Amino acid sequence: MSSFIKGDAEYYKKLWHSASHVLADAVKELFPEAKLGIGPAAKIGFYYDFDVKRPFTEDDLRKIEVKMKEIISRNLKFEKEEVKKSEAKRLFKDEPYKLELIEEIEGQLTIYKHGKFVDLCKGPHIESTSEIKAFKLLRVAGAYWRGSEKNQMLQRIYGIAFPSIDELNAYLKHVEEVGERNHITIGKELEIFSQHEEAPGFPFFLPKGTIIWDEIISFWKDLHRKENYNFVMTPIILSKSLWVMSGHWDHYRKNMYFTEIDDRSFAVKPMNCPGHILIYKEKRRSYKELPIKFAELGIVHRHERSGVLHGLFRVRKFTQDDAHIFCTEEQLKEEIKKIILLTKKIYSAFGFSDYEIELSTRPENSMGSEEQWAQATNSLKDALRDLGLSYKIREGEGAFYGPKIDFHIKDSLEREWQCATIQVDFSMPEKFGLFYIGADDKKHRPVMIHRAILGSIERFMGVLIEHYAGALPTWLSPVQVRVIPISDKNNNYAKKIVDLLKGQGIRANADYGKETLSKKILSAQLEKIPYMLILGDLEEKNSTVTLRSRSGAIKKNLLFDDFTNSLKNEIRERCPDLSIK
């Protein structure tokens, strides 16, 4: 997103914040009864919240835009003024939301004026409304007052503004491109996954999607085997008593599904940790065994509220590439570092080199002692520091059992997706009475690390689809080669080539249809197939193939073995970029 800011980021913030004041001014002129909420600059663009009797329509937005243009053309100066609390209360006597804010603000209150419009505001702002050369109101959405669902819901108008028309157009083009890359649309077109009314939040994976899924997983397993993870499989339904003991009943019940079997209460697992803990407890563990790493592609179910469901990004059933590492406190930092390095390795194979790291600390509703939390948080910080990685801190955003590091992948459109999570946990081992026998022949408490790298395979696939706009790297493509005979005279040769490719483990098929060559190329192109082999009389006579890649590059009269050798190499090396030019 930052690529839309040319030069001084602070200037854009000022511009957007000022545009939000102009928006509020226009709304007050057109809808005098509207009450003002707040209207800051967003990450990109701006918004303003209003309490109105009737929600804004598309039509209203267009009218507001016209009014905004008029206000901008008045070339009004933004003027700052310091006011006393009593004066502020008088100025905003008809604005209940502003009054609420005024009551709470300590110290100097400031207001900003342009023309007749006055807003409670710290600023800063641009000099004059005329600096807003290009803007657009994008959409209207509900938003809770002060972000709490206990409060009144206000109508939020989102907009964008730039110092030039060209920048606005570039941004709008970007928004359009993001829309075209939407994984739900692409997933349907390319027959990767589907959604059904009968299963809200439970996506179906179609044959092509399942191929991608299997490729991701087999790659993931290979790397984990090398890192000494032990794969396990634990049940999806486990006794409720287990979840009471783990603390999930107290802290996570509202997200869980429950069921009865033979008059006994069971829960559908929302996480895999208790299952792995049961395996750990199956026998006495020695310090010599540690660290013990149990990995599972764990299928979890979480009752997410209906309004949050979204394609593959937010679902009610998903597969975590989960693992739990039981280790000593001394091993903790090194184990965290190993996980971070593994994460980087896996991400780079998928073409992600850019990510943000966040460290989340103790939340309100949590278990464990202050000391344990401090120790766990420090081990995460130390590991990040040792690897020279910078991170942001999110206060109070940790899991209920421990602090965590999250990786947010940046995709090719510079949007961020939370995928990997590494969580340190001292409390679960205590709750379950886990121990190992140390060199001193005494019982010691192990530390537990919960970690997932892709996060949810479902979400990760969604991210991949959008990152590549459906044109996945060859190793992940459901169909790697489409063989196209030019006329049906060449069908036999095509079949022979397909069989040879399949024999070498390459996913290939042929288009024996009666359509023209152009038409067949178009349909392979729309299916985002990396390579096409065009076979006509010429190729058949010379026993060669003509290659067309989805980038449009053409190589004529290629020896079949030369093609397969380079293709197999591309697949084996998991080259992420060769075919997406």
Place this chain on the structure above:
RNA sequence: GCCUCGGUAGCAUAGCGGCAAUGCAGCUGACUUGUAAUCAGCAGAUCGUGGGUUCGAAUCCCACCCGAGGCUCCA
């Protein structure tokens, strides 16, 4: 869960009180093709579900289901 918008053939859309339409995909036939759409024909829809208003409902009203974009929450 809350707010806004939407749901019409496999897909993408039009129609918004009076015979359900167009493109792509599908099927059939002709064409036998040299690098992003050959031509012609055919078939395909109880217009998300249920109820109501009306002589008449895809269209208006109510309820529910599902989806999209947000808020809150989150892998």
